[in-house]
Amino acid sequence: MPANLIKKNVITALAARAAGLDNGDGNPRVKQGVNRLLVDLMVAVDELDISMEEFWNGVAYLTQAGKQNEFGLIVPGVVLEHFLDLRLDEAERRAGLTGGTARTIEGPLYIAGAPLSKGEARLDDGTDDGEVLFMEGQVRDISGKPLGGALVDVWHANTMGNYSHFDPTQAAFNLRRRIETDEDGRYRFRSIMPSGYACPPGSQTEKLLNAMGRHGNRPAHIHFFVTAPGHRKLTTQINIDGDKYLHDDFAFGTREELIPQVEHVVDARETHQAGLNKPFARIRFDFRLTKQVVDAPTTVVNREHAEAA
Incomplete structure (x- = not known):
């Protein structure tokens, strides 16, 4: 025809x-x-x-x-979620909002209501024998002022690439916490190094990607919502340097500014000081939040999330 x-x-x-x-x-x-x-x-x-x-x-x-x-x-897999981030980036630039930490996709696996800690937290429940990860940093405004009382909402996959709630073998809120920063804007957590994952075998997402000649893999990453009174909500993630799919994420979530250095600590004295008997990994990453302004589009997105059981 x-x-x-x-x-x-x-x-x-x-x-x-x-x-x-x-x-x-x-x-x-x-x-x-x-x-x-x-x-x-x-x-x-x-x-x-x-x-x-x-x-x-x-x-x-x-x-x-x-x-x-x-x-x-499917939405991140066909670049639409990243496209929405790019539009918001440009809208903020035109509104004169610059200097904040880069945003990237939220993904579909957030669960609200994770346990709240002050200053620091342990995310894992000790059942996954992965590489121990210590991550810490500061939440600051774009002038560098620490933001005490900011909220760092963090979630990530286990060493099998699975998330609690969606994976029935994990305890509720495993690898999910909310951390309120101390008076110096500092946060710290202990967890395990996450693994990347692929979209479910036989899923509609995989079928579409196969039809386009693409894979459905994501590199290892850690998700964050970061909020503070008077500042714009940040939705972002860090990607783990060295991952095979670091620059080939099917969900287009990788941004160069969000690839911190991963230090693998093998020194026996340092491992002992950390309370461990084996090597561990360490990441430092600071978040910078921009001020809330009247005329800029909101960064608070009301979207449907799965509910905790």
Whole structure:
């Protein structure tokens, strides 16, 4: 069947009517979005000569992805979550907001309500015999002033690449904590070095990536929300240097500013001082938060999260 069978003005009229632009009822913002998406979709179908079978296969794919709750993986996998970060970066730049720690994707595996500690915390429950990791740093504003009482909400995978709550073999809130910084803005935690992971075998996400000739692997990383009164919420993560997929993250989450040095400590005296009898890893990373301003787009995103059991 030849492409471009339908004139653009016919497509425009169809989309406008379907989106309700010819009436004064409904939600104007929803109508605007539906209209634009319908126009773009119908133009794509026409220009690419998408067959009815291909179209309905696409609908079936999306239906199954919804049943398996996979859109939280698909969205970063097709670069949309990173794209949203880039738009927010540019909006902040135009608003004169610079100097803060780089943001990157949240991902789909956050659970609210992790235990709260002051100053420091231990994230792991001791059941995973991975490399011990000590991570510490300061939360400061862009002038360098320490932000005491800031909240560092941290979560990451275990050595198998699995997250508590989603992995029934782990205890509730394993490798998840909220840490309130001390008066000098300092935080510190002990955990285990996380592993990267791949999207679930046989998942809709993997099927899509395979069809595009791509893999579904993420490098090892640690997620953070960092907040403080009067400052903009930071959503970010650090990636573990040396990982095979460090610069080939299927979710496009790697940013150069978010790859801290990992020090692997083997000195017996230092391991003893740390209360250990084996080598461990150490990371230092400081967070810088920008001030909250009236005219800048918000960094607080109200999105659906899984709930703790």
